[in-house]
Amino acid sequence: xxxxxxxxxxxxxxxxxxxxxxxxxxxxxxxxxxxxxxxxxxxxxxxxxxxxxxxxxxxxxxxxxxxxxxxxxxxxxxxxxxxxxxxxxxxxxxxxxxxxxxxxxxxxxxxxxxxxxxxxxxxxxxxxxxxxxxxxxxxxxxxxxxxxxxxxxxxxxxxxxxxxxxxxxxxxxxxxxxxxxxxxxxxxxxxxxxxxxxxxxxxxxxxxxxxxxxxxxxxxxxxxxxxxxxxxxxxxxxxxxxxxxxxxxxxxxxxxxxxxxxxxxxxxx
Amino acid sequence: xxxxxxxxxxxxxxxxxxxxxxxxxxxxxxxxxxxxxxxxxxxxxxxxxxxxxxxxxxxxxxxxxxxxxxxxxxxxxxxxxxxxxxxxxxxxxxxxxxxxxxxxxxxxxxxxxxxxxxxxxxxxxxxxxxxxxxxxxxxxxxxxxxxxxxxxxxxxxxxxxxxxxxxxxxxxxxxxxxxxxxxxxxxxxxxxxxxxxxxxxxxxxxxxxxxxxxxxxxxxxxxxxxxxxxxxxxxxxxxxxxxxxxxxxxxxxxxxxxxxxxxxxxxxxxxxxxxxxxxxxxxxxxxxxxxxxxxxxxxxxxxxxxxxxxxxxxxxxxxxxxxxxxxxxxxxxxxxxxxxxxxxxxxxxxxxx
Ligand SMILES: Nc1ncnc2c1ncn2[C@@H]1O[C@H](COP(=O)(O)OP(=O)(O)OP(=O)(O)O)[C@@H](O)[C@H]1O
Ligand SMILES: [Mg+2]
Numbered sequence: 001x002x003x004x005x006x007x008x009x010x011x012x013x014x015x016x017x018x019x020x021x022x023x024x025x026x027x028x029x030x031x032x033x034x035x036x037x038x039x040x041x042x043x044x045x046x047x048x049x050x051x052x053x054x055x056x057x058x059x060x061x062x063x064x065x066x067x068x069x070x071x072x073x074x075x076x077x078x079x080x081x082x083x084x085x086x087x088x089x090x091x092x093x094x095x096x097x098x099x100x101x102x103x104x105x106x107x108x109x110x111x112x113x114x115x116x117x118x119x120x121x122x123x124x125x126x127x128x129x130x131x132x133x134x135x136x137x138x139x140x141x142x143x144x145x146x147x148x149x150x151x152x153x154x155x156x157x158x159x160x161x162x163x164x165x166x167x168x169x170x171x172x173x174x175x176x177x178x179x180x181x182x183x184x185x186x187x188x189x190x191x192x193x194x195x196x197x198x199x200x201x202x203x204x205x206x207x208x209x210x211x212x213x214x215x216x217x218x219x220x221x222x223x224x225x226x227x228x229x230x231x232x233x234x235x236x237x238x239x240x241x242x243x244x245x246x247x248x249x250x251x252x253x254x255x256x257x258x259x260x261x262x263x264x265x266x267x268x269x
Numbered sequence: 270x271x272x273x274x275x276x277x278x279x280x281x282x283x284x285x286x287x288x289x290x291x292x293x294x295x296x297x298x299x300x301x302x303x304x305x306x307x308x309x310x311x312x313x314x315x316x317x318x319x320x321x322x323x324x325x326x327x328x329x330x331x332x333x334x335x336x337x338x339x340x341x342x343x344x345x346x347x348x349x350x351x352x353x354x355x356x357x358x359x360x361x362x363x364x365x366x367x368x369x370x371x372x373x374x375x376x377x378x379x380x381x382x383x384x385x386x387x388x389x390x391x392x393x394x395x396x397x398x399x400x401x402x403x404x405x406x407x408x409x410x411x412x413x414x415x416x417x418x419x420x421x422x423x424x425x426x427x428x429x430x431x432x433x434x435x436x437x438x439x440x441x442x443x444x445x446x447x448x449x450x451x452x453x454x455x456x457x458x459x460x461x462x463x464x465x466x467x468x469x470x471x472x473x474x475x476x477x478x479x480x481x482x483x484x485x486x487x488x489x490x491x492x493x494x495x496x497x498x499x500x501x502x503x504x505x506x507x508x509x510x511x512x513x514x515x516x517x518x519x520x521x522x523x524x525x526x527x528x529x530x531x532x533x534x535x536x537x538x539x540x541x542x543x544x545x546x547x548x549x550x551x552x553x554x555x556x557x558x559x560x561x562x563x564x565x566x567x568x569x570x571x572x573x574x575x576x577x578x579x580x581x582x583x584x585x586x587x588x589x590x591x592x593x594x595x596x597x598x599x600x601x602x603x604x605x606x607x608x609x610x611x612x613x614x615x616x617x618x619x620x621x622x
Contacts, residue, residue, distance in 0.1 A: 064507055085509040100507035102497040104568045109493055114509035116490040128489040157305070193276070 013076060015040045015212055016061065016092075016181055021070035023056050030056035031067065032236035038181065038212050043203060045223040045244075046216045048233030048256055054216050055097050057233065058183050062094040063087035074180070085114060091180030095187050097216075099170040103159035108132070108139040110158050111173045142176045143168070146202055163190040171199055175206055182206055183214040188222065200226055220249040232256050304617045308562045308570045311613055312577035315560075315606075319581055323588030331591060334466035341472045344557075344583035346371075346534050348475040350550055351557035351575040352482055353526035356519050358558055359486070360499040361567025362418035364520065366407060366426040367527040368550030372543065373433040374400040374528035379442040379541035382451035389453035397528045403429055404524015408517035430546045437543035444539035457536030471533040478526070479576045486572055495519060499567025556603060557582060560610045569614075581606065 018036035022029070030053045038044050048054050059065040061072055063081030072079050074090055081087040084094070101110050112135045118124035119131045140154045146168070158166055167190045174182050184203070188196040196219075203213055203226055217223050223230060224244045232239045232255050239255060240262040254260035304310055324332045350367055357364040378396030381387045387395075403425065410421040447454050457471035486492035494515045497505040506512050535541055561578025563570030585606075586599045 083509070083511070084507050085511065088509050094507075096507050098504070098507075100504040102500040102504055102508070102568070104500045105493065105497060110508075113493065113497060113505070116493065118490070127484075128491070130488050130490060130493070132488075155306075156302075160305075 012040055014038055016072075016074055018057075018061055018072045019070060021057065021060050021067045021072075023053075023060055023065060023067050029236055031060060031070075034070070034233070034237045036061065036231065036238060037241075038214060039229075041207065041210055041212055042228040043207055043213045043215060043226050044229050044231055045227035046214060046231045046233055047218070047220075047223060047252060052233045052256075053236040054233050055185055056236075058094065058185055058214065058216065059096075061087075062092055062183055064094070064096065088114070088177070091178065092183065093174040093178030093181070094183040095167075095170045095174045095185060097185040097189075099166055101158045101166055101170060104157055106155045106157055107143075107161070107169055108136040108154050110169060111135070111139045111142070111176070115177070138176075139172075142172050146172050146175065146198065164192055164195055167191055168195065168199075171202065175202055178206065178211055180211070181214065182211055183216075185216045186218065187215070188217065188219060196222070220252065223252075224249055232262070234258065301617070308617075309574040309577060311617075312561045312574045312581060312610070316577045316581050316584065319584045319588070323584060323591075327588065327591050331588065334464060336587065336591075338466045338468055338472070340580065340583040340587050341475075342467070342469055342537070343587070344579040345469070345471045345475040346530050346537060347550070347553045347557055347582070348576055348579040349478060349526060349530040349533060350554035351561070351579050352475075352479050352572060353523040353530070354551075354554040354558045355561070355563050355570070355572045355575045356482070356486075356495065356526075357418070357523050358499075358555075358563050358565060359495050359567060359570065360516055360519050361502070361565075362411060362499075362516075362520075363422065363555070363565070364407065364418070364523050365422040365551050366403065366429055367523055367530075367554065368548065369426055369429040369433060369546050370400050370403045370524050370527040371531045371534065371550060372546040372548075373403070373429050373436070374531035375535055375541050375545075376433060376437045376442075376543050378454060378531060378535065379447065379451075380437070382454060383442050383446050386450070389451040392451060393453065393532060396531060397525060400528020400531065401521055401525040404521040404527070405517070407524065408520030411520060412513040412516035426551070433543050433546050439543050441543070442541040447535065447539070447541065454532065454535045454541075455539070457533040458539075459536075469536070471536050474529075474533060476576070478529070479572055483572050491515070491518070496568050499569075501568070553582070556607060560603075560606050562610060562614060564614055565611075569618075578610075 014037045016036070016038040018034065021031045021034040021036070023031035032053075034053065034057055036057060046054050046057065056065065060067040060070075063084045063086050066080075066082060072081075074092075079090065081090070087094070102113065105113070117131045117134050119129045123129040124131065136154045143154075158169060161169070167187060171184065171187050174184065188199050191199060200222060203215060206213055215223070215227065227244050230242050230244055230252060232242065232252065234256060242252065242255070242262070251260070255262045330336065350371060353367050354364055374396045377399045378392050381392035381395050382389050407418075407421055407425055410416050411418050457469060457474060459470040461468050486495060494505070494510045497508065497510055498512050498515045502512055538545075557579035558575050559565065559578070560581055561570065561574030561576070563575060582603060585602050589596070589599050589602070
């Protein structure tokens with residue numbers, strides 16, 4: 001496969017791009033002129049050291065943090081999300097590193113937080129009554145379909161779940177609602193071997209549905225297994241993008257940690 | 270499918286049953302789970318126990334429907350203020366100003382109707398709007414200026430209290446004046462006798478208000494958002510909830526409910542006295558809320574618990590009163606109940622986690 005091509009992806013227009021993103025937290029510069037490109041239907045892995053700015057990057061493109069500078073385009077059109085809600089409405093669904101679940105609320109309530117289903121007719125229109133049975137059924141179907149976990153009761157509080165089960169709920173929520181882009185910030189960090197495998201299969205399923213996925217992970221075998229391209233983040237910016245078929249895991253780690261300088265061809269434009 | 274790594278190959282022969290929605294639990298687990306998912310259960314049990322204990326020690330006199338309904342009349346106002354306080358505490362905030370918001374709203378209603386001779390309906394509407402406006406001020410300061418609720422409402426408490434005294438010149442509006450010129454203000458004093466039970470419209474309004482709020486908190490999206498914001502504001506925001514809007518509506522609604530309590534209080538007291546602003550309504554409302562099992566850390570508890578909490582305080586003070594005990598015993602017992610309620614709250618959460 002040729003260097004620039006990375007298969008077919010490069011011949012298409014990117015669905016999501018960012019140019020020159022800057023995000024400062026006081027004196028810390030979390031994003032320092034970061035660029036980002038995501039192509040339709042691909043799995044893009046984002047790797048980098050702790051504190052490299054990966055989470056800051058996805059927060060900026062998912063509306064959770066407003067960048068100080070830079071431009072984001074979705075399908076070519078500039079967007080400026082002021083809240084995660086706006087990004088969600090544009091079809092970008094995110095699993096945040098800290099999961100963003102409400103511990104005291106039930107699994108079903110969490111999955112539908114901010115996009116609740118109301119009962120049809122008078123009850124829903126006038127009394128604003130939630131359609132609990134419908135939400136619970138869909139939540140249950142989703143979780144069963146994903147086969148992520150053994151759950152006792154769909155109406156149990158999220159705080160009574162294990163860390164891995166919580167992660168499963170967050171992943172299921174994103175996979176169920178994403179319509180344009182799904183972003184996952186370390187979705188397998190707390191998962192067991194079996195559950196991690198399920199999440200990887202789920203990521204491939206989402207890809208099969210035609211959705212592009214951004215996967216942030218420190219697990220190199222997982223990254224090399226599923227990614228079409230690997231975005232290496234270093235010191236707040238994109239260092240390079242590599243094709244996992246042309247480089248080894250140790251190359252990637254060397255680039256990421258600064259032990260080796262990536263070749264011209266892989267360097268970000 | 271992706272190529273599994275070597276050590277993952279064994280997964281193909283692993284247990285493939287997934288998402289089994291297992292409903293079987295041991296009895297103890299069931300109780301723990303029940304208490305966790307039914308936060309109003311503990312105050313209800315305490316309430317029933319308190320009624321039984323005083324019923325046994327005092328005898329039939331206490332059990333009479335007259336006494337029990339009298340308790341309800343006494344706790345109506347604290348019940349309503351407690352409901353307002355519950356909304357705020359569910360968002361992990363606190364509202365120190367609702368007591369004085371109630372008093373100034375009552376004074377405004379009274380002045381509009383009696384001193385300025387406005388139609389009573391208009392006077393009530395202006396009073397309700399004034400309460401909501403005070404709440405809105407709290408809400409804007411908390412949600413948009415990001416100031417701590419304790420400080421904001423400590424400030425508005427003082428501001429509203431002083432405004433109340435300056436505006437009213439500390440003049441009481443007499444019962445008879447309200448009766449002749451604006452009987453609508455005494456609406457909630459209307460009472461019905463069912464046997465020896467005496468129910469006022471104020472008592473009924475309290476219960477209905479709490480039931481409505483219970484419905485809103487548990488069966489509408491806004492209610493779920495109130496819990497989510499109090500639970501973990503950052504997570505709520507990342508989940509797409511407009512946390513500022515939720516906070517602002519909560520404080521505004523609390524102010525409006527406090528003004529409604531004002532209307533009910535005019536019915537109960539007859540006259541309208543600005544000096545009521547020095548009464549510790551706030552603390553009584555917070556007490557009812559805490560005894561009712563609402564967590565001060567936000568996001569947990571049922572508003573029904575607040576009503577039970579107010580009733581517990583009412584039952585204890587009536588019971589001790591009938592026993593002829595020193596009133597300080599009531600204060601002491603309230604303190605014990607508060608600490609007990611918080612301890613139970615922590616315990617339930619620990620066993621369920
Ligand atoms: N809310 C914040 N306030 C202050 N500093 C922050 C904040 N968020 C991130 N930072 C800083 O920005 C830098 C990048 O953080 P970020 O979370 O994006 O890293 P990361 O690549 O996701 O790391 P990890 O692999 O540990 O998840 C860090 O130095 C961090 O301290
Ligand atoms: Mg991170």
